[in-house]
Amino acid sequence: MPGEIALGLDPVIVCVVDAVPLVLTVVDGERPRLPAGSFDPARDRTLELAARRSIDEQVGLNVGYLEQLYTFGDRFRDPRETAGGPRYVTIGYLGLIGSPALGGQADVEWIDWYQFFPWEDWRRGRPLVLDKNVVDRVGAWIAEGGTDAGRRIRGTAAFGLDGAPWNDEAVLERYEILYEIGAVAEAPVHRDVLGRPMALDHRRILATAIGRVRAKIKYRPVIFELLPPSFTLWQLQRTVEALGGMRLHKSNFRRFVEDGGLVVGTGERRATSGRPAETFRFRPEVIAERPDPGVGIR
Amino acid sequence: MPGEIALGLDPVIVCVVDAVPLVLTVVDGERPRLPAGSFDPARDRTLELAARRSIDEQVGLNVGYLEQLYTFGDRFRDPRETAGGPRYVTIGYLGLIGSPALGGQADVEWIDWYQFFPWEDWRRGRPLVLDKNVVDRVGAWIAEGGTDAGRRIRGTAAFGLDGAPWNDEAVLERYEILYEIGAVAEAPVHRDVLGRPMALDHRRILATAIGRVRAKIKYRPVIFELLPPSFTLWQLQRTVEALGGMRLHKSNFRRFVEDGGLVVGTGERRATSGRPAETFRFRPEVIAERPDPGVGIR
DNA sequence: CGCCTTATACTACTTTTGAGCATAATTGGT
DNA sequence: ACCAATTATGCTCAAAAGTAGTATAAGGCG
Numbered sequence: 225m226p227g228e229i230a231l232g233l234d235p236v237i238v239c240v241v242d243a244v245p246l247v248l249t250v251v252d253g254e255r256p257r258l259p260a261g262s263f264d265p266a267r268d269r270t271l272e273l274a275a276r277r278s279i280d281e282q283v284g285l286n287v288g289y290l291e292q293l294y295t296f297g298d299r300f301r302d303p304r305e306t307a308g309g310p311r312y313v314t315i316g317y318l319g320l321i322g323s324p325a326l327g328g329q330a331d332v333e334w335i336d337w338y339q340f341f342p343w344e345d346w347r348r349g350r351p352l353v354l355d356k357n358v359v360d361r362v363g364a365w366i367a368e369g370g371t372d373a374g375r376r377i378r379g380t381a382a383f384g385l386d387g388a389p390w391n392d393e394a395v396l397e398r399y400e401i402l403y404e405i406g407a408v409a410e411a412p413v414h415r416d417v418l419g420r421p422m423a424l425d426h427r428r429i430l431a432t433a434i435g436r437v438r439a440k441i442k443y444r445p446v447i448f449e450l451l452p453p454s455f456t457l458w459q460l461q462r463t464v465e466a467l468g469g470m471r472l473h474k475s476n477f478r479r480f481v482e483d484g485g486l487v488v489g490t491g492e493r494r495a496t497s498g499r500p501a502e503t504f505r506f507r508p509e510v511i512a513e514r515p516d517p518g519v520g521i522r
Numbered sequence: 523m524p525g526e527i528a529l530g531l532d533p534v535i536v537c538v539v540d541a542v543p544l545v546l547t548v549v550d551g552e553r554p555r556l557p558a559g560s561f562d563p564a565r566d567r568t569l570e571l572a573a574r575r576s577i578d579e580q581v582g583l584n585v586g587y588l589e590q591l592y593t594f595g596d597r598f599r600d601p602r603e604t605a606g607g608p609r610y611v612t613i614g615y616l617g618l619i620g621s622p623a624l625g626g627q628a629d630v631e632w633i634d635w636y637q638f639f640p641w642e643d644w645r646r647g648r649p650l651v652l653d654k655n656v657v658d659r660v661g662a663w664i665a666e667g668g669t670d671a672g673r674r675i676r677g678t679a680a681f682g683l684d685g686a687p688w689n690d691e692a693v694l695e696r697y698e699i700l701y702e703i704g705a706v707a708e709a710p711v712h713r714d715v716l717g718r719p720m721a722l723d724h725r726r727i728l729a730t731a732i733g734r735v736r737a738k739i740k741y742r743p744v745i746f747e748l749l750p751p752s753f754t755l756w757q758l759q760r761t762v763e764a765l766g767g768m769r770l771h772k773s774n775f776r777r778f779v780e781d782g783g784l785v786v787g788t789g790e791r792r793a794t795s796g797r798p799a800e801t802f803r804f805r806p807e808v809i810a811e812r813p814d815p816g817v818g819i820r
Numbered sequence: 821c822g823c824c825t826t827a828t829a830c831t832a833c834t835t836t837t838g839a840g841c842a843t844a845a846t847t848g849g850t
Numbered sequence: 851a852c853c854a855a856t857t858a859t860g861c862t863c864a865a866a867a868g869t870a871g872t873a874t875a876a877g878g879c880g
Contacts (some may be wrong), residue, residue, distance in 0.1 A: 227563040358737065377807065469645040497857065499858045501857075755828090774868070776828075793877080796877065797876040
């Protein structure tokens with residue numbers, strides 16, 4: 225007779241406002257947490273519907289796009305776990321929403337996700353925290369591994385050491401290495417911690433979400449879930465850059481999305497502080513035309 | 523007080539023998555099923571460890587590579603579910619293994635996964651079943667949708683209609699459309715069904731696994747989990763082709779993996795029925811050199 | 821030896837990507 | 851009215867990557 229399971233739902237709800245990627249949190253204690261819910265099989269026919277209802281009940285929000293991320297079930301991942309009690313397993317979800325309108329709960333807050341992962345934002349150049357606090361410690365961790373080639377390759381690839389390229393999608397891998405070397409406050413033993421901590425393993429779930437969304441925008445047109453129906457190309461680019469934490473080449477980005485058939489001009493123009501910009505809308509037919517219709521550009 | 527949860531584990535264990543992609547099944551009834559286990563929190567510290575132990579106990583197999591796929595929890599996905607009873611939630615896993623050695627259970631069987639998905643194998647040209655049975659029915663389903671542009675784009679993209687390219691990774695999407703139109707035996711209402719059915723929703727889980735592994739080999743070097751430590755380039759290519767269900771251009775494939783630093787020659791040669799081939803081994807350093815070290819080639 | 825088979829090398833061409841510069845259309849100040 | 855600043859948009863060019871072949875090499879076998 226297997227022990228008891230408590231199945232939770234942990235949604236990472238993302239919105240981008242003025243090139244700042246925001247994640248929806250509940251701040252009712254020391255550390256922000258995700259607006260978690262629990263799955264009651266008597267009420268919901270599917271896990272996704274349960275997640276949607278839980279989000280609606282918790283924060284009064286109707287997310288358009290929602291996808292399952294990963295299921296977390298390590299022992300003691302939730303401090304409520306006791307010797308004879310249930311295991312707290314939780315399913316992470318990624319939700320995307322176009323505007324940060326909320327139901328009005330007091331303790332709900334949108335937070336810039338780079339507060340939790342300052343080393344992930346390369347838009348204003350290489351993050352200072354890397355050379356100040358990360359590179360040396362990862363190097364020490366590699367050296368400490370001695371002949372462990374796996375550890376060397378892992379660390380080098382994750383943090384772009386020795387000239388290795390930075391992989392914007394390896395968010396979880398980096399977080400896990402930092403956890404392993406005690407550089408985040410969630411680790412059982414830690415010092416000189418980086419980034420703002422979250423409750424439980426929620427920063428790990430957020431890392432999973434960021435990695436997923438960074439990968440996904442490159443081959444699925446999910447970026448448009450975060451934008452109004454019509455937008456300028458600069459708005460689109462800034463949103464992509466916000467998620468990816470990197471700058472893109474303007475003309476090449478335009479060429480990619482326009483010639484690639486991802487967007488189509490509306491003919492209307494919008495005032496800027498310079499030449500007015502044409503507005504565009506997503507062109508859904510591209511899904512059937514290209515194998516990977518996303519904004520996959522370096 | 524939420525209802526009870528029974529948490530299962532459904533591993534899709536894959537092995538490629540002579541260019542045939544095999545999946546490990548239990549055949550003890552009408553329909554093959556995955557070698558499922560159940561998660562007992564009292565015994566296992568993590569979900570992955572539970573999956574590994576379950577696989578070992580069920581089929582006496584030690585998989586090297588194992589990754590979580592997706593968590594399935596729809597109401598009535600498991601026929602054991604009753605009105606007052608628990609919801610049977612299960613976590614799918616993908617396991618890769620180099621050789622089909624087994625512990626010796628009688629009802630365990632390796633089955634060519636294209637028996638379950640005959641429309642996914644394009645190695646000997648376009649699968650006949652597509653034009654015989656699929657294209658018309660998907661077309662009818664689209665027409666039936668009337669002005670529903672979503673359905674048209676979805677069907678066109680998934681099955682490569684109207685000249686759209688075939689996307690080898692959209693295995694689950696195709697299965698789900700076939701389920702929706704009643705072209706698979708697992709659908710509640712069906713006729714003229716395609717492919718061999720599996721128990722419960724196991725064919726859906728297998729579709730998820732095939733899609734995942736087809737995507738994954740393009741950006742992670744997981745293909746080597748399915749090969750011995752040293753292999754010829756033709757062996758490597760045939761294994762990739764088996765998973766992807768498509769043929770690759772031989773010289774270009776060689777150039778890609780060799781010049782790309784994914785493999786390195788051992789200097790040894792192996793007899794073939796023609797000129798002997800050099801053997802190669804995986805070169806792990808590539809992980810730190812290239813952003814997406816996989817066999818991503820058309 | 822000549823022929824078959826498979827491995828490996830090389831070439832020509834096309835497409836995509838990366839980086840930079842040029843021009844266009846506004847606003848706001850003088 | 852004109853100029854400078856600002857942002858949008860268009861264009862070019864070289865490098866890199868991908869596509870599709872053909873040519874040659876090295877074995878086995880009659």
